[in-house]
Amino acid sequence: MEVLNILLCIILSLPLIFLLSRHGRKKLPPGPPTLLFIAKFLLPGRSASHIGPMLRGLHARHGPIFSFWLLRMFVFVDDRHLTHSVLVKGGGNFDGRPPPNGIMQLFFPHGIGTSPYGDYWRLLRRNLNVHALHPSRIRLLEPARQCARNAMLASLRADVGADASRVITVRPFLARCLFQLIVEMSLGARLGQEVLDELQEMNRQIYLAMARFPAFCFFPALSMRRRWAQYKTLRERQSKVLLPLIHSSRGTPCYAGSLLELRVPEEGGRPLTDAEMVSLCSEFMVGAMDASVAMMEWTMGELVNHPDAQAKVYEEVRGKPELNEDDLRGMQYLRAVVLESLRLHPGAHLILPHAVQSDAEIAGYRVPKGAVINFLVADFGLDETAWTAAREFRPERFLDGDGDLDMTGSGEVKMAPFGAGRRMCPGHMLSLLHAEYLVGALVRDFQWLPPSGEDTTVDMTEEPGTFIVMKHRLRARIIPRTC
């Protein structure tokens, strides 16, 4: 009887033994020793500025996927096909987020981008899509856009005056204009310049903090003890300024107004807390701001260096006094210029980190539940297997087959400046609209020339770091157009 029992146990265990042995045979992704990774990335001050070249170096050595362990597995992927199979075809299994690191936890403890995959994230994301980003909402904001843009053009004109050789730095003009617009979208009010300036400066400081300590910088509080106290003060100040503005937006059709009305059904229908609302409004303002300004600055730089492309954009926008959303819809070349610039200069080397929901396999390697995956997307746009003459600025590619682009990456990932799949940036259409809207107006009203003579070019070197921005702010000679 005993023997029979033992035999029965063995037979019943066979499938499990088989599964375990199969699982065991699957290798983990290759990678550098953890200590080496720590030495390379986690020493204070190293991680952010060397991020792109260091990750590229590790991929060159270990292949398109590598990993290392530090309490959990960290995986890095730099291949667009793998990215597609994980983010788009992987179901929801790769759509978690790891617990946010120090900076993200401090500034966005309840953000959409930092929320785990689930009902709460879905609720917040749906709310953003319906109440801030829906085309009908965007349309309502046409007067706000006109107002911010006209103010920018007027201040540029005033700055140039009668001096046709005047060189301007365009970034502050773009930043001020866009921030005014974004504040109106999120808080439903046209604020005075002093409050706007303070909010904008806080926004910039938060962006810089994120750039200094990217998402997989694990111990920011240790590596920046001196700065940490400043960041905490900044956060407190931000809440103090934002909260009254959020509360006075009740009943206004804006993002903050929608947050005041939102209820969390899974938690007994409770309203959002003040901390949640500050976090979400701040995420909106930071998310919508600096990456978009960088995108416009790169685009204007390309247009200064490519006067033929600038002339084609001008042909589209001239004689359009309103240059509104309806006008933009017909401007294929302007759209192509913005996309081409984004292909060459995406916002960041990495998208936000994703977390694995249950044990999985990527490219034949075993990736356990809880692993954090980082995608090095910046080079996708330079992949010669996806793009002809990938390093050249050729907006025309988006008008013919080569640039046949589905920005969501659902069929194929060819570039992914906004990520891909379910957690793809919800603001991507808005930022493209803003870029077309402002770049179009800048070209309509001014001719843009290199700062030091027509046969020179703008220096398009990237600033080393987490985000992809111009190392030297774009300076250009601008001449008001007369017709």
Ligand code: HEM
């Ligand atoms: C050029 C401008 C922008 C760039 C390059 C950009 C880029 C990104 C990227 C790469 C992600 C991560 C996607 C992923 O994890 O797969 C993301 C997420 C996000 N972005 Fe943007 N973004 C931009 C503009 C905006 C705007 C205008 C908004 C707000 C209206 C916004 C709000 C968000 C939010 C809330 C998330 C988190 C999504 C989630 O986790 O579900 N972004 N963005």
